[in-house]
């Protein structure tokens with residue numbers, strides 16, 4: 001088992017991809033960091049954030065395959081899950097937000113108004129998603145898709161970057177209105193301008209890493225430390241195969257995952 005240890009708000013946390021729910025859940029409502037959930041087929045991270053006093057909560061990028069696990073966890077923790085947000089219209093997996101709404105009364109789905117997808121809340125730049133005394137502020141960070149957003153916690157101690165910025169990487173730009181130039185601008189102007197020690201939580205990781213910081217990525221990201229011209233060349237030559245589920249995932253996610261499941 002591989003563990004990554006780091007300190008957040010004076011609490012020593014151990015996170016591993018295999019045991020993160022068990023290890024982290026006991027901290028979920030008592031210290032300042034998200035509950036980190038992992039879906040292993042698509043290597044997607046789902047994040048659950050809750051306000052200790054009111055128990056109001058927000059879930060970010062939940063996946064269809066892990067719907068039951070996530071709903072059970074919300075119920076076990078006694079949370080009032082208010083909003084299920086997608087950081088963008090995913091191409092590699094189907095979101096569970098549509099079906100989650102059927103299982104959790106009062107839950108609203110949210111996605112960027114530029115995504116072309118249906119949801120209860122069409123997010124705009126600067127909009128706030130409130131849970132108890134906390135909120136996430138929407139920062140539009142297009143480039144991987146037109147409708148990509150980064151969600152920043154009110155005190156800027158953490159941000160959820162979706163596929164705009166991955167750990168030592170970034171989202172591909174070869175489909176779904178992808179643009180390396182826009183992505184470069186988004187990351188440099190809207191993510192790298194956050195505080196150095198702001199924790200960054202991506203939507204995916206393919207190497208077993210869990211979180212990074214603005215300072216680390218500004219220094220060590222092999223793509224985004226390059227100049228714009230070099231970055232565009234790298235992105236135009238990634239030659240990645242299309243995600244296996246792209247043909248079902250994109251149409252499904254345009255209706256919040258409510259396709260013929």
Ligand SMILES: N[C@@H](CCC(=O)N[C@@H](CSS)C(=O)NCC(=O)O)C(=O)O
Nearest residue numbers: 091092163169170171172242243244245
């Ligand atoms: N093999 C996976 C898809 C992997 C992939 O393309 N990941 C995307 C994010 S999901 S659209 C990406 O942007 N990757 C960037 C990179 O540098 O790897 C599958 O078949 O689903």
